[in-house]
Amino acid sequence: MAAMSDVENRPVAAACTVPAGATVVDVGGGHGRLLREVLRAKPTMTARRIAAGRDAGPMA
Numbered sequence: 001m002a003a004m005s006d007v008e009n010r011p012v013a014a015a016c017t018v019p020a021g022a023t024v025v026d027v028g029g030g031h032g033r034l035l036r037e038v039l040r041a042k043p044t045m046t047a048r049r050i051a052a053g054r055d056a057g058p059m060a
Helices: 002-015 033-041
Strands: 023-028 046-051 054-059
Touching: 002 033, 023 033, 033 046
Parallel strands: 023 046
Antiparallel strands: 046 054
16 A cells, blocks of 8 residues: 555655654555655655554664
8 A cells, every 4th residue: 555655755745844853653554655756856854653552763
C-alpha cells in the first residue's frame, strides 16, 4: 500500500507550507516516505517519526 503513494509523495511535499525551522511529527504505521520527501523539499525543518507505538527517532 505504501508503494502506491510513492508517486504522490514529491508533489505533496512540494505543496506543503512549512515554516522555516519547524518540526513535523509523523505518527503512523508507514515507512516515513512522505516525511522523507518533505524533508528533501524543506531542508530547514526537522522531523520525528513515531511508528507502531514507538519513537523511531529523528529523521534527517
